[in-house]
Every structure is written in C-alpha cells, then in structure tokens.
Amino acid sequence: MxxxxxxxxxxxxxxxxxxxxxxxxxxxxxxxxxxNPRIIAGCVIEHQGKILLCKRAIEPRYGFWTTPAGFMENGESVQQAAAREAMEEALAHVRLGSMLSIVNVLRAHQVHITFRATLADPSFGIGPESLESRLYAEEEIPWPDIAFLSVEFALRRYLEDRRLGRELLHFRDIDWRDGKPVMTDGPSQ
Amino acid sequence: MxxxxxxxxxxxxxxxxxxxxxxxxxxxxxxxxxxNPRIIAGCVIEHQGKILLCKRAIEPRYGFWTTPAGFMENGESVQQAAAREAMEEALAHVRLGSMLSIVNVLRAHQVHITFRATLADPSFGIGPESLESRLYAEEEIPWPDIAFLSVEFALRRYLEDRRLGRELLHFRDIDWRDGKPVMTDGPSQ
Ligand SMILES: [Zn+2]
Ligand SMILES: [Zn+2]
CATH class of the missing domain: 2.20.70.10 (Ubiquitin Ligase Nedd4; Chain: W;)
Structure with missing residues (x-):
C-alpha cells in the first residue's frame, strides 16, 4: 500500500x-x-464413498489437486462461500454438513475453514479454475500432489473420522520458519 | 474506495x-x-461460575456490555486474537477452551468467532476500551444492555450448554431486512 x-x-x-x-x-x-486476515472457505465432498478433488488450472500450485475452496466474499456466509466454491470449481451442487477444520495460515494472513459435504445431485464437472475433476477412493488419493498443507490436513482428518464413525472439528496453525512449515494442532472437539 | x-x-x-x-x-x-469479510474473535470467560463482561467505552454501543472481542490481526491465529482481546479489554489472562459459536453478520461483512474460556489467574481489570469490568452470575446478566446480537447468542448458548453439561459449537446468520434483524440458525455440532 x-x-x-x-x-x-x-x-x-x-x-x-x-x-x-x-x-x-x-x-x-x-x-x-x-x-486483516481473510477467510478461505471450502469443503470435502463425498459421493458414494469417494472424495471429489479438482486439479488446479491456476496459480499457486497449478496442476496440483485440491478440495474446492476460495476467498469468502462480502455479503455471504462462510457456509455459502464453501458451497459456492464447490459450484465454481467442480460444478457441484453440494449439501453442507458439519464443520471439519479451521487452519490458521499465519504467514499468508488466512484462516481456512472447511466443511464436510455430499453431492446434492450426482453430476459434477470442470469449472474454469480447474483442469480436471475426479472422485477418488481413499486409497487412490494422490497425496504427493495435494496442493496445500491445509487441504491435506482436512482430508486426513476427514478420512480418519470417517473410519472411526465420528465428526469432530479439528484445529491447526501453520507457520513457516527457515523455509519449513511448523504445524501446531489444537484439541479437536 | x-x-x-x-x-x-x-x-x-x-x-x-x-x-x-x-x-x-x-x-x-x-x-x-x-x-473481504473480517473476523471478530472473542471469548466467553467464566470464573467461579460467573461470566466476565465489559462495559464498552467506545462506539458502537458505548455503555453497553459485551464479552471481550475484536478484529483479528494479521500474523495471529483466531485463538490468539480471542485471548489478546480478553487481555486488552479486561486485562484478563485467559485459558481458551472449545469453540462456542460462529456468527455470520452479513451486512457488516463480519464473521464473529467466539471461544469458551476461563481466567488463568483470578485478576482482571479495565482496559482502555472499557468503562467497567464485572463478573456476573447467570441471573444477574443485564440482557437488555448486551451490546450485540452475536454476543447475546454466544452467551445464551454458553449458559444453555453449561446447564446441560455439554460443549457444542453453534451457528447463526444475522441479516437485516426492513430495519429488523433476521436470524437463521444452523445445526449445532
Ligand atoms: Zn493503480
Ligand atoms: Zn487520505
């Protein structure tokens, strides 16, 4: 400025x-x-046991896979922002569930808020910010090609909770020191 | 702009x-x-069964009572922001607990995030943005003089949960139509 x-x-x-x-x-x-920090809202979308991921057509992390997520806009709720991003990035009409994770990304001045979701109808597609959209079974998820640490965190907690038959809210802080991520988790609730 | x-x-x-x-x-x-929307972080602070409230020394809502809360800053987590506001407004060193409520205040372009907290040591005081700080028993809370709808929501849910021996996370959207608040609650989790 x-x-x-x-x-x-x-x-x-x-x-x-x-x-x-x-x-x-x-x-x-x-x-x-x-x-002030900005909110990135998104969702982990499940359909028939699989997870919907999008391959990014934009920087940062062009070509890497992510759950739909993006900047919350004025005039909408966090929940509306998460559902809108699913529509924009994966042409997916979702039904939002519980809140899954809140990640403070300190250096980026961002708070990433992720919800659980399911497809409200089975169709989805490829939005203008995506190269590809695909449903992945848990064992197929391309972990080394996941775009962001906060997305990996949300996905791993989602799958862990699903295995255990629970839906917790998970907290993490991500900071960077000497070029490496330093992650600190709060108690899940 | x-x-x-x-x-x-x-x-x-x-x-x-x-x-x-x-x-x-x-x-x-x-x-x-x-x-983009901004985050207001705060906490409901309990000490010996009573709730710590501050009388506002600033606009908006000068002279009304509130839980400590304020704008989250770049470089801090939501949790750090909530604890910092308790220190600034009530000179209170708090131990944060679970997340209590998330309120989308749509017209104000704000998301109010409130945590449960207790006093880490029993001392507290009056910060520069407060006229007075006081511990209120549940039956003494000055409901008509509570500064904001989102604070009233957080306080009521806090007390209800305490009565029921649980700690849920509660969601509300607050919008304004024809000069009146329109409130929509999501499912607690
Ligand atoms: Zn210019
Ligand atoms: Zn000027």
Whole structure:
C-alpha cells in the first residue's frame, strides 16, 4: 500500500495513538487503513464413498489437486462461500454438513475453514479454475500432489473420522520458519 | 474506495474478466482491489461460575456490555486474537477452551468467532476500551444492555450448554431486512 484509497495522498506505516501495531496511515486525510486476515472457505465432498478433488488450472500450485475452496466474499456466509466454491470449481451442487477444520495460515494472513459435504445431485464437472475433476477412493488419493498443507490436513482428518464413525472439528496453525512449515494442532472437539 | 492504493489513480467498480462480482479496479495500473469479510474473535470467560463482561467505552454501543472481542490481526491465529482481546479489554489472562459459536453478520461483512474460556489467574481489570469490568452470575446478566446480537447468542448458548453439561459449537446468520434483524440458525455440532 503506497497511497490513500480515500484521498490519493501518500500513506506511511506508523502506530496510531492508542494502537499497538503499525498501520498504513494517510498524512493528508488521517484515514487509518487496516489490513486483516481473510477467510478461505471450502469443503470435502463425498459421493458414494469417494472424495471429489479438482486439479488446479491456476496459480499457486497449478496442476496440483485440491478440495474446492476460495476467498469468502462480502455479503455471504462462510457456509455459502464453501458451497459456492464447490459450484465454481467442480460444478457441484453440494449439501453442507458439519464443520471439519479451521487452519490458521499465519504467514499468508488466512484462516481456512472447511466443511464436510455430499453431492446434492450426482453430476459434477470442470469449472474454469480447474483442469480436471475426479472422485477418488481413499486409497487412490494422490497425496504427493495435494496442493496445500491445509487441504491435506482436512482430508486426513476427514478420512480418519470417517473410519472411526465420528465428526469432530479439528484445529491447526501453520507457520513457516527457515523455509519449513511448523504445524501446531489444537484439541479437536 | 476512490483511489488506487498502488498508483493513486482513480478506481471504478467493474466486473473484471472471468469474475462474477464488481470490484474496485484501477484504470491506470490494472490492480483489482478485493474487499473481504473480517473476523471478530472473542471469548466467553467464566470464573467461579460467573461470566466476565465489559462495559464498552467506545462506539458502537458505548455503555453497553459485551464479552471481550475484536478484529483479528494479521500474523495471529483466531485463538490468539480471542485471548489478546480478553487481555486488552479486561486485562484478563485467559485459558481458551472449545469453540462456542460462529456468527455470520452479513451486512457488516463480519464473521464473529467466539471461544469458551476461563481466567488463568483470578485478576482482571479495565482496559482502555472499557468503562467497567464485572463478573456476573447467570441471573444477574443485564440482557437488555448486551451490546450485540452475536454476543447475546454466544452467551445464551454458553449458559444453555453449561446447564446441560455439554460443549457444542453453534451457528447463526444475522441479516437485516426492513430495519429488523433476521436470524437463521444452523445445526449445532
Ligand atoms: Zn487520505
Ligand atoms: Zn493503480
């Protein structure tokens, strides 16, 4: 951020009075421009015992496989965002179930919220952000080609819970130190 | 948003190619400025059977009572944000427990995430954004003076669960139509 979106004056990083963190503050009009984490909403979709994955047609992680997920938009709920992403990426009309996982991706300033889901009707397809969509049996899942650590976490917890006949909510923090991911799990509930 | 934070050129609301929603787009440098919902993190703090509430010293809802809560910051987890708000608003060092509620506040473009918590040590006080902090027994809670609908929801579910000896996660959407709140609950889990 270099300029004020309100008056086009230059902004500078300073700690406003009474605050405790540096913010982009406009010297001309005084507007404080806050930046906050964003929510990525998605779902693990099961159909006839298999899991629906999409091969990414966009960066980052072009060509890798993911569960449908994307940025939550203003005016929608987290649940609506998760269902919308299933429609956009896999042309899938889903019925959302319980909340599966919440992952704080600290360096990316993102919170990834994933729900359980099933196909509301058996048809699905390939959205503009996908190269391919496919139902995978548990033993077929291409683990080395899963796009994101948070997606792998959600998928593994989903399958584990399914095996144990339960539906828990799982928590993880993902940070990066010396170029390596550092993962810390909270108690599942 | 009137100007581009990257180049100070004027922005206009248009639907970018391949997108489905209007965004603030800069005609000069082409930057698309996305706006997304923000997370409000907080906690219901119990100590010796009573609930810690703070009387707000800031707008909105100056003088009304609330559980500690506020905007999640970049670089922290939702859990860290909830604990930090308890420290800032009530000078309370808390031990976070399970997740209590997730409320989509649609018109405000906010998601309110509330945890259960207890005081890690019995001291608490009055932060700069509070006029007063107090422990309330269940029957003393000043319901008509609770600041926000999402806080009332979290408090009522907390107390109900406590009575029933359980700790569920509760979901609500709050929208506004014709000046009145319209509330829709999802299944608790
Ligand atoms: Zn300005
Ligand atoms: Zn620009």
């Amino acid at each position: 270099k300029f004020c979106s309100n008056c086009a004056g230059p902004v500078s990083l300073t700690v406003p009075p009474g605050d405790h963190l540096p913010r982009y503050v406009c010297a001309s009009c005084g507007t404080i421009h806050y930046e | 009137k100007f581009c934070s990257n180049c100070a050129g004027p922005v206009s609301l248009t639907v970018p190619p391949g997108d489905h929603l209007p965004r603030y787009v800069c005609a000069s440098c082409g930057t698309i400025h996305y706006e």
